[in-house]
Amino acid sequence: MDISAPLTRPPDLYGRPRSDSFMQKLAAFSDHAVTRLTRRSTPPRRPPATEMPVIRKLVVATKHQEAEDVVSLRLAAPDGGTLPPWQPGAHIELHLPSGRKRQYSLCGDPADRYRYRIAVRRIANGAGGSAEVHDTLGDGVRVAVTGPRNAFPFAAEASILLIAGGIGITPILPMAREAARRGLDWRLVHTGRSRGSMPFAAELAELAAAAPGRV
Ligand SMILES: Cc1cc2nc3c(=O)[nH]c(=O)nc-3n(C[C@H](O)[C@H](O)[C@H](O)COP(=O)(O)OP(=O)(O)OC[C@H]3O[C@@H](n4cnc5c(N)ncnc54)[C@H](O)[C@@H]3O)c2cc1C
Numbered sequence: 001m002d003i004s005a006p007l008t009r010p011p012d013l014y015g016r017p018r019s020d021s022f023m024q025k026l027a028a029f030s031d032h033a034v035t036r037l038t039r040r041s042t043p044p045r046r047p048p049a050t051e052m053p054v055i056r057k058l059v060v061a062t063k064h065q066e067a068e069d070v071v072s073l074r075l076a077a078p079d080g081g082t083l084p085p086w087q088p089g090a091h092i093e094l095h096l097p098s099g100r101k102r103q104y105s106l107c108g109d110p111a112d113r114y115r116y117r118i119a120v121r122r123i124a125n126g127a128g129g130s131a132e133v134h135d136t137l138g139d140g141v142r143v144a145v146t147g148p149r150n151a152f153p154f155a156a157e158a159s160i161l162l163i164a165g166g167i168g169i170t171p172i173l174p175m176a177r178e179a180a181r182r183g184l185d186w187r188l189v190h191t192g193r194s195r196g197s198m199p200f201a202a203e204l205a206e207l208a209a210a211a212p213g214r215v
Helices: 021-037 129-136 166-181 201-210
Strands: 056-067 070-076 090-095 101-105 116-121 142-150 159-165 185-191
Touching (some): 070 129, 090 116, 116 129, 166 185
Parallel strands (some): 159 185
Antiparallel strands (some): 056 142, 090 101
8 A cells, every 4th residue: 555645534523634644644554454354345334424515504493401511402494494414423513603613413313304403511611612502592593504514424333332421422322223223233331420411311211112231
């Protein structure tokens, strides 16, 4: 493999170009090695990351308290139209009224083409983005959004262990549902400081009831 060849890597989680050339070459080498080791006749298990599309205005349709310090928002098109499709692992970027931009994983149902659901933990000593979501984005408020973009595509292996900590459940929940839908051999572990701090406990209990021993 010629690791000095020009490299085109997908942007990082924040959509920024990857600038570190050593890390790019290291990543290219590891991609090459993984491709060689896992070559198979079936399509690649990780689809390529999708491009960030245009900015669109969405409206907050509902806002729910999901756990201590965690709210979920359902975002819809102002005209009630369909939204671009997404796959588990995808996120959107909110352009908050202050000008801050923050990324949030989609944690609803990809089959629902009319609503995106996100869940946001308030970071008390953060830079203010999560607090702004909690304090200013209520029902009926419009917010600019880019995406969805997927930098964390679901690797649909036959046997999967999904592990999430706290708010990290957001991209994992749709993956667990997708694994169940595909009939894969999956397990999900969700950890947290306390039950009260863990979002989507009721939905996870439903998943557990439908798939005993997997959650
Ligand atoms: C692809 C992506 C998806 C995300 N999905 C969610 C989500 O579903 N729900 C949610 O509440 N937040 C999510 N985040 C984090 C979110 O974008 C904001 O960083 C968070 O709301 C805190 O913003 P802040 O301005 O309050 O504080 P910030 O100053 O932005 O962050 C506060 C603290 O959170 C840490 N942090 C920021 N991003 C991450 C990350 N991705 N993983 C671990 N720690 C991080 C920072 O290092 C800092 O210590 C995601 C981030 C990315 C890049």
